[in-house]
Amino acid sequence: MTEKSFDEALRGLETGEEAGAGSGAPRGAAADASSHPSVAALRDRFGDAVLHHTIMAGDEHVVYVASERVRELLQWLRDDAGQRYDLLVDLTAVDYGGGRPLEVVYQLWSTTERRQLRIKATLPLTALEIDSVVEIWRAADWLEREVWDLFGIHFRGHPDLRRIMMPDNYAEGHPLRKDFPLRGRFTRAEQTRRALAMAVEDFYTPDELAVTGGAAPSGTPKATESASEGGNGVPDRPNDPDWSPGTSGSAAGGAPAPGGAQP
Amino acid sequence: MGVAERDMLPTVPGAGGEPSVLTTRLDAVVNWARTNSLWPMPFGTACCAIEMMASAATKYDLARFGMERMSFSPRQADMLICAGRLPYKMASVIRRIWDQMPQPKWCISMGACASTGGVFDVYSMVQGIDTIVPVDVYVPGCPPRPEGLIYGILLLQEKIRGEALANKVLREEDPERVGRQNLPADVIDQVALPYGNSTQQNRVSGLVSTTAIARPTDRQP
Numbered sequence: 001m002t003e004k005s006f007d008e009a010l011r012g013l014e015t016g017e018e019a020g021a022g023s024g025a026p027r028g029a030a031a032d033a034s035s036h037p038s039v040a041a042l043r044d045r046f047g048d049a050v051l052h053h054t055i056m057a058g059d060e061h062v063v064y065v066a067s068e069r070v071r072e073l074l075q076w077l078r079d080d081a082g083q084r085y086d087l088l089v090d091l092t093a094v095d096y097g098g099g100r101p102l103e104v105v106y107q108l109w110s111t112t113e114r115r116q117l118r119i120k121a122t123l124p125l126t127a128l129e130i131d132s133v134v135e136i137w138r139a140a141d142w143l144e145r146e147v148w149d150l151f152g153i154h155f156r157g158h159p160d161l162r163r164i165m166m167p168d169n170y171a172e173g174h175p176l177r178k179d180f181p182l183r184g185r186f187t188r189a190e191q192t193r194r195a196l197a198m199a200v201e202d203f204y205t206p207d208e209l210a211v212t213g214g215a216a217p218s219g220t221p222k223a224t225e226s227a228s229e230g231g232n233g234v235p236d237r238p239n240d241p242d243w244s245p246g247t248s249g250s251a252a253g254g255a256p257a258p259g260g261a262q263p
Numbered sequence: 264m265g266v267a268e269r270d271m272l273p274t275v276p277g278a279g280g281e282p283s284v285l286t287t288r289l290d291a292v293v294n295w296a297r298t299n300s301l302w303p304m305p306f307g308t309a310c311c312a313i314e315m316m317a318s319a320a321t322k323y324d325l326a327r328f329g330m331e332r333m334s335f336s337p338r339q340a341d342m343l344i345c346a347g348r349l350p351y352k353m354a355s356v357i358r359r360i361w362d363q364m365p366q367p368k369w370c371i372s373m374g375a376c377a378s379t380g381g382v383f384d385v386y387s388m389v390q391g392i393d394t395i396v397p398v399d400v401y402v403p404g405c406p407p408r409p410e411g412l413i414y415g416i417l418l419l420q421e422k423i424r425g426e427a428l429a430n431k432v433l434r435e436e437d438p439e440r441v442g443r444q445n446l447p448a449d450v451i452d453q454v455a456l457p458y459g460n461s462t463q464q465n466r467v468s469g470l471v472s473t474t475a476i477a478r479p480t481d482r483q484p
Contacts, residue, residue, distance in 0.1 A: 166387070167352045175386050184386030188455035189448035191386075192394050195354035196444055 028054030028062065036061040038083055038117050046073055060118060067104070067121035071131035074106060074119065078136055084112045088137035091144060093151045097178035102151060104130055123153060132158040150176040168203040169194060290427050297341070297367060298420045299329040304340030304364060306357060309347025311374040311406040318409035328416060337363040342419065343396065344412075348376035349389040355442070361396040362441045366434045369423070371415055372398045375405045380455070390455040394446050 031053050034040050039061060042050050052064040065073055077085045085108035094103045106119040123130060132155035133140045144155045145164040152174035155161055163170060171194070172185040184191060200209060303325075307315055319325045319333060334340040337360045349357060361370070372392050375381035378401045380390035389395060399422060402415035426433055444451070 172386065180386070182385055187452050188390055188394075189451040191351055192354065192389065192444050192451055193448065195351035195389070196358055196395070196442060198352075198355050200355075 031055045062118045064120050067123055067130050070121045074133055075136050085110045087111055088139045091140050093147045095178045128153045131156050150174055167198050169198045294424050298423045301329055301342045302332055302334040302340050303330050304337050304343045305333050307346040311346035314406045314409055315346040318412045323409040340364050343370045344373055345377040345392050346373040348383050349392050350387050354389055354395050358395050369399045369419055370396055371400045373402045394451045397445050
């Protein structure tokens with residue numbers, strides 16, 4: 001990558017003024033649908049729901065689809081006799097910054113056809129919601145929890161959508177979003193206080209915490225409000241002598257008051 | 264130190280069966296025992312743990328210095344070695360392990376990340392474990408070689424030899440402090456902001472001396 005294009009890429013990150021960025025149009029030149037049998041089949045069956053098809057890195061076929069039909073489309077990709085994408089290799093998301101829409105990425109592999117396919121669905125920042133595919137691939141369970149945790153994308157119909165990477169009492173938002181400050185929104189003192197205030201017993205059942213012989217986690221986890229942005233059931237310690245509001249509200253980068261509203 | 268270590272070892276003078284009598288200071292004999300039977304509680308979270316394992320293995324052989332056994336239960340451990348970066352999610356865990364360890368106990372912060380946060384000046388990482396637990400010896404390096412860790416342990420042994428039983432402050436624990444952070448909130452902010460602990464600690468904390476053994480209280484301005 002030349003220096004010039006690198007600078008351009010950086011500018012795009014800050015302003016979103018990349019070609020077609022405002023509309024959230026998919027990147028990459030349109031590829032010939034016949035170059036991948038599944039893409040041709042997808043176009044035949046789903047028509048307008050298949051928005052764009054491009055090839056990246058030589059032979060990576062990327063298909064942009066309409067986010068509202070992604071579940072139906074992925075179900076067909078797994079079950080159709082000609083497709084059989086029975087392995088969900090990865091499910092993740094990308095934030096390109098600059099107010100551009102987030103992309104949810106499904107990387108699929110067909111063990112019988114020995115083919116791979118990448119499905120992408122774009123979500124505008126104002127409506128970060130998409131259907132869960134846990135019913136299709138069980139592997140999507142934790143992957144969707146991770147995407148929810150780090151990007152804040154809500155998966156409709158997920159059986160147990162709560163944080164998986166960040167602490168359960170984390171209230172600073174979703175860290176992998178481009179608008180998230182590198183050091184978090186709270187001061188280090190407040191982050192430390194919250195980290196120590198977390199008791200795992202508040203968020204996990206005894207079964208989940210058992211080292212040996214614990215039954216598989218089932219039923220309802222205690223932190224059911226996790227889907228409601230940040231978890232306000234924080235076991236706060238107002239009597240903590242180490243903490244005072246004056247020391248924690250003064251973070252560099254304009255942190256909101258602890259427990260404050262999410263931006 | 265009035266008595267050299269080798270003088271404290273019980274000797275049997277002659278075969279005549281006289282009783283072996285040894286006079287020494289209580290501090291000296293207690294510290295001698297503590298020094299030479301430090302059992303580490305390994306808290307390895309990252310690449311430093313690989314070096315810690317190498318330290319315990321045959322080539323470097325920590326057992327030479329009395330670390331006969333890595334104690335994977337905090338109840339039987341004397342020395343917490345935090346080897347690697349500590350995310351906030353693990354902060355309550357290391358604090359709980361520290362609280363579970365019986366006195367006397369010491370802590371070694373191994374490597375740049377455990378000591379200061381290192382390169383991880385980010386939302387998820389504790390900026391120095393001394394904000395969570397009191398640290399006796401900081402071992403620099405990224406990661407430190409086994410020689411570095413062993414040198415840190417030898418320094419800790421040096422420190423233990425200088426302790427006095429009469430000094431109650433060393434071993435007293437406030438039940439109110441269980442599960443709490445080690446440094447006051449304003450000190451945590453001062454050492455960690457605005458550029459992170461690793462680049463700021465000396466300037467912000469007013470710590471003048473950079474002696475190898477430094478209590479976290481030395482950092483308070």
